[in-house]
Amino acid sequence: MKILFEICLQVTNSLRRIFVHKNQSNLYMKNIVFGVAIALLLTSCNNKAYTINGTGKKMKDGTEIIIEKSLPKATNPTAIDTAKVTKGNFVSEGEIDEPTLAFVSVKGKQAKFPFILEHGDIQIEVDQDSIFKSKVSGTFNNDEFQLYFSENVRIQRKIMAFQQQHMAEIMMAQQNRDMGAMMKLMGQMEPLQKELSTFMEKFVKEHTKAFTSLLILENMLMSQQKTAKELQKMLSHLDADLLKTKRAEAFTKTLKDALKPQQPTSAAPTSEASQKAPDFTAKTPDGKELSLYSLQGKVILVDFWASWCGPCRRESPEMVQLYKDFKDKGLTIIGVSLDKEAAAWKKAIASDHLDWNQVSNLKEFQDPIAVLYKVEQIPTNFLLNDKKEIIAKDLHGADLRKKMAELLN
Numbered sequence: 001m002k003i004l005f006e007i008c009l010q011v012t013n014s015l016r017r018i019f020v021h022k023n024q025s026n027l028y029m030k031n032i033v034f035g036v037a038i039a040l041l042l043t044s045c046n047n048k049a050y051t052i053n054g055t056g057k058k059m060k061d062g063t064e065i066i067i068e069k070s071l072p073k074a075t076n077p078t079a080i081d082t083a084k085v086t087k088g089n090f091v092s093e094g095e096i097d098e099p100t101l102a103f104v105s106v107k108g109k110q111a112k113f114p115f116i117l118e119h120g121d122i123q124i125e126v127d128q129d130s131i132f133k134s135k136v137s138g139t140f141n142n143d144e145f146q147l148y149f150s151e152n153v154r155i156q157r158k159i160m161a162f163q164q165q166h167m168a169e170i171m172m173a174q175q176n177r178d179m180g181a182m183m184k185l186m187g188q189m190e191p192l193q194k195e196l197s198t199f200m201e202k203f204v205k206e207h208t209k210a211f212t213s214l215l216i217l218e219n220m221l222m223s224q225q226k227t228a229k230e231l232q233k234m235l236s237h238l239d240a241d242l243l244k245t246k247r248a249e250a251f252t253k254t255l256k257d258a259l260k261p262q263q264p265t266s267a268a269p270t271s272e273a274s275q276k277a278p279d280f281t282a283k284t285p286d287g288k289e290l291s292l293y294s295l296q297g298k299v300i301l302v303d304f305w306a307s308w309c310g311p312c313r314r315e316s317p318e319m320v321q322l323y324k325d326f327k328d329k330g331l332t333i334i335g336v337s338l339d340k341e342a343a344a345w346k347k348a349i350a351s352d353h354l355d356w357n358q359v360s361n362l363k364e365f366q367d368p369i370a371v372l373y374k375v376e377q378i379p380t381n382f383l384l385n386d387k388k389e390i391i392a393k394d395l396h397g398a399d400l401r402k403k404m405a406e407l408l409n
Contacts, residue, residue, distance in 0.1 A: 047119055048095040052083075053138075054104070054124040059085045064107035065126065067092050069100050069117050076364075077103050077112075098245050099141050099211040105131070114149075116141040116211050144210035148203055155196045162189055182317045197225055201234075209239040214248055221254070222377055223311050224396070228258035254376075277302065277382060277390050280369045282336070282359035285346050290334075290359050293388060298330030299407050300384040304375050306338040306364070307348035312379045315396065316352035322401060323356055329408040333357065338364050338378060 056063060063085040068077035083090040102117035104124055111131035115124060120139040127133040132153060136142045163170065166185060173181035200220065204213040217235055220226045226234070232255045235243070242248055281291040292302065303319070305312035323333055337360035339345035349358055361367045365375070373382065383392040383403065395403050 048097060050094060050096055050117065050119055050122060052092040052122045052124060054090045054126055055088055056085045056090060056126045056128065059088060059128060061086055065090050066105045066107055069102040101215060116145050141211045144207055145212045148212045151199060155199060159192045162192060204234055208237060209242060211242065213238060214242060218251055228255045231255055277384050277388050278372050280372060282361050282369060284359055285349060290357060292334060295332050295334060297332030298386050301333045302382040303333060303335045304338060304370060304378050304380045305335055306378060307344040309378050313352065315379055318397060320353055322404065326404050326408050331404065331408060334359065336369050338367055338370055340364050
């Protein structure tokens with residue numbers, strides 16, 4: 001950074017010598033040209049620099065603000081700076097090669113506010129009492145992100161209001177395992193979910209240069225709102241410069257891999273003669289060790305999930321009914337949780353009535369079982385026969401039920 005500054009300074013001085021001429025009659029015009037040249041030079045010399053100018057509502061001096069950025073293939077964001085609040089303000093400076101997802105949070109508080117870390121002056125208003133009331137602006141991608149975020153929050157609040165209004169009915173349906181009641185409630189909430197998905201699709205279509213559009217497509221893949229083929233088509237309509245970013249290139253590869261014919265042996269040893277699922281051992285919620293190979297069943301479903309995974313939790317009612325319908329016919333399920341907190345894991349098991357085998361190492365995507373099975377997103381599942389051979393992967397909903405009926409009826 002120091003060397004770059006010195007180079008800029010040397011070139012600036014050279015320009016000054018060129019433009020200062022003995023003939024003072026043209027000095028005014030020369031100063032204008034000189035000013036433009038300097039402005040262009042400084043822009044080129046600082047095309048990686050960013051400055052975050054933040055304000056912290058009701059924050060005391062010395063309050064620490066954590067800046068984190070998302071790294072490729074990393075489960076959790078990495079802290080890159082800590083700034084201290086002085087008279088309600090904080091500043092963070094650095095360099096960034098290209099736009100990336102980042103987060104700002106108050107030390108000691110779990111909630112994080114997302115923003116786009118990129119070249120330029122970024123303005124962030126941090127609300128420590130309600131982090132999602134924070135606002136970001138100042139650069140193209142952050143203005144675009146705030147536009148999306150504000151509308152997304154508005155729709156999400158409507159969904160949360162519906163859930164709170166019908167909480168008693170939801171709890172009763174779960175306790176009684178009343179699939180009819182659950183399906184009715186899900187049907188009533190469907191228009192709100194549709195409103196959100198329609199807004200997301202429209203945003204991507206109309207904001208082809210926005211980094212946020214790429215993040216939306218990633219979210220659609222994780223939540224299974226769209227197929228990989230549909231997302232590949234949507235991705236192709238984004239701006240060419242956006243598609244050159246590392247995140248876009250990684251997502252493009254993810255979609256290509258998803259569209260490849262599924263190889264049942266992908267998690268098994270490479271030997272052609274063996275398609276066996278690798279064995280694993282982990283602790284159950286009560287602290288006992290349980291291995292895959294100790295389980296018996298005509299069909300064994302290895303289900304990777306987590307309490308924080310929305311799509312996983314939405315699958316729970318169908319999974320409960322599936323287990324109820326096929327457990328006496330030979331179905332065995334083992335859930336592998338990619339949770340980090342034991343309390344959240346156990347609470348989700350109880351709340352969703354997941355009455356089958358459960359194990360976890362509480363290491364999220366660094367869980368050795370997830371690494372062994374090359375799990376990079378959830379929900380993901382593997383279907384095994386009685387010889388512990390992988391016979392199918394990633395079947396959900398009606399497809400999973402149909403396959404189960406073929407194998408066990």
